[in-house]
Amino acid sequence: MAVIKRRFRRIKERATAAAYALLGIIPPAAAAESKPWNVDASFLRYTESGRIDVTEPSVSVTKPFANDRSLGVMVTVDSISGSTPIGTLPQAPGAPVTTTSPSGHATTSNPGVVIPMSHYSDTRFGTDGSWKQPLGFGLTGVIGGEVSKQSDFLSYGGNISLAKDFNQKNTTVMLGLSPEFDTNKPHGGVPVPLSSQLAPTAISADKRVIGLLAGLTQVINPRTLMQWNFSQTRENGYLTDPYKQLSIVNSVTGAPVGSIYERRPASRIGNSLYWLTKYSVFSHDVISGSYRFFEDNWGIRSHTVDLNYHWQFNEQGYFEPHFRFYHQSAADFFNIGLVTGQPLPLLASADYRLAQFNGITGGLRYGWTFNNGSLFAIRLEYYTQRGNNHPDSAVGIQRGFNLFPTLQATVFQIQYNFDPARFARDFAAGS
């Protein structure tokens, strides 16, 4: 009886294999075995001119399992150091400086006024993991979690999403939910908002975030793909930056007479709409273009346009020029500073990231695939942020100062992507 059962199983296996071969499909189990591990190692250096430097190595590993399941794990470390604007206004105009060149030629220049900065140094450790699981009926579920820790901040987050394929996989609808719990532990304690009081009111303050995501992906034709996403982020709790302050200046002279800590609302709802188009041109080149509209109940509205061209110049190498434009309006409670003799507002922040500004990014990425399948890539990008240097609300001497110095940053990244099993085999064969 057992022999008959084994024979029957063998015949069934052969028939299934023959059916897969006839249809030109790789059987699921074989497909999983042939799918390699993937390790993506990256080193990123973000450098702001005269401000913050960030060094960020990261490793991300994806392990596929049978039946299209996969596990992804990522570990990263950020080393941050440098100076960041406090939010206060300059004290006095910069004195003219006379410099003498080696040839003896003297030039006098006014270096301008330096925006007050505070030195900052920290290390962030972050890790996240996710599990992807097909659930049948064209449904795929992803569940994940993340932890991030730095000396004054701790964050736990999770995410769950469901995607459903329709119309022979030409249409995919996705729904997702992402809760996050953050604890802010500012050095020196949580300052009293809108006060110059240094004595803290508490050691820590919490924030809760819920992210919702709904997406639609549509294959338009064999060369074009589009995606539309709507996402909503709801934040509640301590949303103030504990290190940012505002100046109080003399209403006539504009000279700073003191400063207070900022205060933001205790809740925020942000909505974003995202549209991505990918279009394949020539044989293997791809144009990607996306637009994002964002608005929140703090009065911020933004537009982001992102363009990328993947130029596959031969079978192994490619270049990717990248351009991004960003514009945001100011938060309702953004204020460059307060003036004496006026009542304190309920909310106020002079954080330049809540001001109106434009951000422009230009960059180039180069990638090369080696014969063993591993991929090396390097990219260099330049990011600038320009805002209103001389806002109308400035008074007295502040009118003569550049109150939004242009932010200039470079991003340098090296990436190496490989299959560790193949790497080990090649290494053993080579040795």
Next chain:
Amino acid sequence: MTLRRAIALLLLIGGVAMQGCANVKPWERETLAEPAMQLDSNPTVSSCDDHIYFSREASKGGRGFGGGGCGCN
């Protein structure tokens, strides 16, 4: 532009794009299967960029969830 106008505009674009939709068969997906044609063709770069812009700008979300997990903003 308000969120409603943005939704209306994207629905219009989506509607027009859908008119040109072809029912692409599995054997016509060679180009769509290429790495550069994937929605997120380089998750590591996307994740780094999201982190940079999230910490220097006031907007969040779009490509994915709008959370942060970082004290930089």
